Amino acid sequence: MNVRNDLLGPEASQPPAPAAQHRQRSTVLLRTIALLYLGLLVAGPVALMLYRTFQDGLAPVFAELTSPAFLHALKLTALIVAISVPLNAIFGVACALVMVRHQFPGKRLLDLLLTMPLGVSPVVVGLALVIVYGSRKGWVGPWFMEHGIRIIFATPGMVLATIFVSLPFVAREVIPVLREIGTDQEQAARILGANSWQTFRHITLPAIRTGVAYGVVLTTARALGEYGAVAVVSGKMAGRTETLTLHVEERWLAFEPVAAFTTSVVLALMALLVLVLMRRLEPREVS
Amino acid sequence: MGITVTRVSKHFNDYTALDDVSIEVPDGSLTALLGPSGSGKSTLLRIIAGLETPDAGSVVIGGQDVTGLPPQEREIGFVFQHYAAFKHMTVRDNVGFGLRIRKRSKAEIRDRVNELLSLVQLDGFSERYPAQLSGGQRQRMALARALAVEPRVLLLDEPFGALDARVREELRDWLRRLHEQVHVTTVLVTHDQEEAMEVASRIVVMNHARVEQVGSPSEIYDNPASDFVMGFVGRVNRLPDAFIRPHEVRLCDPIEPGCETATVERILAFGPETRIDLRLDRNGERLWAHLPAGEAMLHGMEEGSTVGVDLSRARPVAVAVA
Numbered sequence: 001m002n003v004r005n006d007l008l009g010p011e012a013s014q015p016p017a018p019a020a021q022h023r024q025r026s027t028v029l030l031r032t033i034a035l036l037y038l039g040l041l042v043a044g045p046v047a048l049m050l051y052r053t054f055q056d057g058l059a060p061v062f063a064e065l066t067s068p069a070f071l072h073a074l075k076l077t078a079l080i081v082a083i084s085v086p087l088n089a090i091f092g093v094a095c096a097l098v099m100v101r102h103q104f105p106g107k108r109l110l111d112l113l114l115t116m117p118l119g120v121s122p123v124v125v126g127l128a129l130v131i132v133y134g135s136r137k138g139w140v141g142p143w144f145m146e147h148g149i150r151i152i153f154a155t156p157g158m159v160l161a162t163i164f165v166s167l168p169f170v171a172r173e174v175i176p177v178l179r180e181i182g183t184d185q186e187q188a189a190r191i192l193g194a195n196s197w198q199t200f201r202h203i204t205l206p207a208i209r210t211g212v213a214y215g216v217v218l219t220t221a222r223a224l225g226e227y228g229a230v231a232v233v234s235g236k237m238a239g240r241t242e243t244l245t246l247h248v249e250e251r252w253l254a255f256e257p258v259a260a261f262t263t264s265v266v267l268a269l270m271a272l273l274v275l276v277l278m279r280r281l282e283p284r285e286v287s
Numbered sequence: 288m289g290i291t292v293t294r295v296s297k298h299f300n301d302y303t304a305l306d307d308v309s310i311e312v313p314d315g316s317l318t319a320l321l322g323p324s325g326s327g328k329s330t331l332l333r334i335i336a337g338l339e340t341p342d343a344g345s346v347v348i349g350g351q352d353v354t355g356l357p358p359q360e361r362e363i364g365f366v367f368q369h370y371a372a373f374k375h376m377t378v379r380d381n382v383g384f385g386l387r388i389r390k391r392s393k394a395e396i397r398d399r400v401n402e403l404l405s406l407v408q409l410d411g412f413s414e415r416y417p418a419q420l421s422g423g424q425r426q427r428m429a430l431a432r433a434l435a436v437e438p439r440v441l442l443l444d445e446p447f448g449a450l451d452a453r454v455r456e457e458l459r460d461w462l463r464r465l466h467e468q469v470h471v472t473t474v475l476v477t478h479d480q481e482e483a484m485e486v487a488s489r490i491v492v493m494n495h496a497r498v499e500q501v502g503s504p505s506e507i508y509d510n511p512a513s514d515f516v517m518g519f520v521g522r523v524n525r526l527p528d529a530f531i532r533p534h535e536v537r538l539c540d541p542i543e544p545g546c547e548t549a550t551v552e553r554i555l556a557f558g559p560e561t562r563i564d565l566r567l568d569r570n571g572e573r574l575w576a577h578l579p580a581g582e583a584m585l586h587g588m589e590e591g592s593t594v595g596v597d598l599s600r601a602r603p604v605a606v607a608v609a
Binding site: 184185187188189190191192193194195198202203206207 | 336337338357358359361363364365367369370371372373374375384385388389429432433436
């Protein structure tokens with residue numbers, strides 16, 4: 001009953017004028033639809049999963065959290081994120097700068113390539129990587145193999161796959177910000193004696209900080225959660241090439257639902273943590 | 288220090304922004320580049336600053352050829368129309384930016400910034416962010432920032448263009464007084480002839496990528512070198528075959544030789560001058576005159592009455608000025 005009262009607000013107690021009443025009714029309707037939609041599709045499933053995770057107490061959760069396979073998956077996921085996110089952040093900012101501040105032939109092509117990972121199915125990405133880096137029949141894979149570097153069915157391949165699928169986010173977030181801030185501030189800095197690096201460091205980077213932060217959040221979320229592309233190139237070997245998402249699937253298929261749920265909750269918490277951290281890093285906007 | 292621009296040309300694809308332009312800016316002067324939009328004045332300023340590269344020609348500042356130098360090595364100050372304030376820095380950090388880049392000591396930067404903030408009358412605003420300043424204050428901050436590094440020349444690109452009329456007038460006066468204090472060679476780009484006349488000691492009138500005339504405000508006003516300058520600088524009546532400035536129209540007695548009749552269409556009396564809109568009886572041409580306030584009354588003029596006007600000071604339209 002409390003919830004209902006909150007939804008209708010204090011005005012609900014007294015009869016309002018017909019027009020206001022109509023407006024109020026449509027607001028309530030919209031609010032209800034939005035809440036139902038989010039409730040059924042997001043809040044409900046997440047809540048149910050949390051419930052199922054802790055249904056049998058903390059012992060099975062703890063057992064999963066200390067299992068070697070889980071710990072290895074956690075480490076591997078952290079490693080992949082730690083490599084792919086900074087690389088994509090640097091590459092994304094560089095790409096955005098080139099796209100916005102320079103004119104060159106092939107710019108349209110770069111733009112297209114930069115968008116492609118958003119559109120191509122991750123499974124296709126994984127297969128494409130196998131074709132190039134496969135250790136026996138790949139294009140350059142055998143050469144790496146001769147030099148003792150296994151790419152497919154090993155960590156390097158999984159890093160490559162993650163970089164591929166999470167590549168556009170930083171650039172896509174930064175490009176519109178760069179367009180909006182224009183070149184005046186950068187030119188002013190140059191005239192005041194700053195070289196390219198100083199201008200970037202003191203003027204451009206602080207101005208695009210929010211865009212970079214959002215891009216990094218999206219990149220990290222994607223890197224944490226990527227399944228398809230990584231699944232294809234990993235070989236899914238438990239304790240060797242299994243990330244957290246792959247571990248969830250493997251535990252689920254092994255009829256260990258609590259283990260699968262526990263890992264899922266860990267993934268969700270990691271994503272939440274990233275979001276909170278980025279909120280903190282956001283610049284204090286002065287209006 | 289003086290600036291010498293020699294035979295500079297600049298094209299953007301098919302568009303000619305500057306066509307073989309040469310100008311001389313004397314040391315310590317306040318020179319205005321005046322022209323309509325698209326005349327090339329901003330491009331010329333940006334070439335002096337090093338923000339654009341000329342296709343041909345050279346730029347010399349204080350005896351040093353800077354044509355190939357990047358902007359950060361030219362030791363100039365530049366003020367943009369839209370302030371180009373560093374939004375994430377306080378006023379203090381904005382003004383001190385050039386000094387920090389030059390690795391001056393903290394104490395020196397603090398003292399110099401304080402000195403400049405008081406010069407531009409922004410003491411007490413040092414910890415604010417640009418977003419918390421008015422347009423006029425932001426532009427004064429931008430000026431302080433440009434002056435902080437003791438530039439050899441100061442370049443202003445339509446600095447008051449984004450401000451409203453009253454602030455613009457205040458800042459003009461203020462800029463002229465500032466220039467008397469700091470004496471740095473200053474080039475001001477503007478499309479506003481009144482601004483150029485009021486602020487600058489020398490004016491370079493530009494049109495269609497070329498220089499039309501160079502001179503003091505009075506030289507340009509009294510002896511325009513071309514029809515374009517005549518029409519662009521100061522108010523003017525265009526008759527089919529002649530130009531006449533409103534204050535050059537004289538009232539006369541119709542029986543005098545050279546005096547013709549006109550019908551008064553409107554009288555606008557306020558301040559020291561009265562504006563009279565006239566239609567010539569001879570050919571129906573419309574023109575307007577500025578008369579000292581008393582004179583219109585003296586002639587007992589009213590709307591619809593006929594007066595004698597003397598247009599002998601009109602200048603014939605020149606035959607194509609090169």
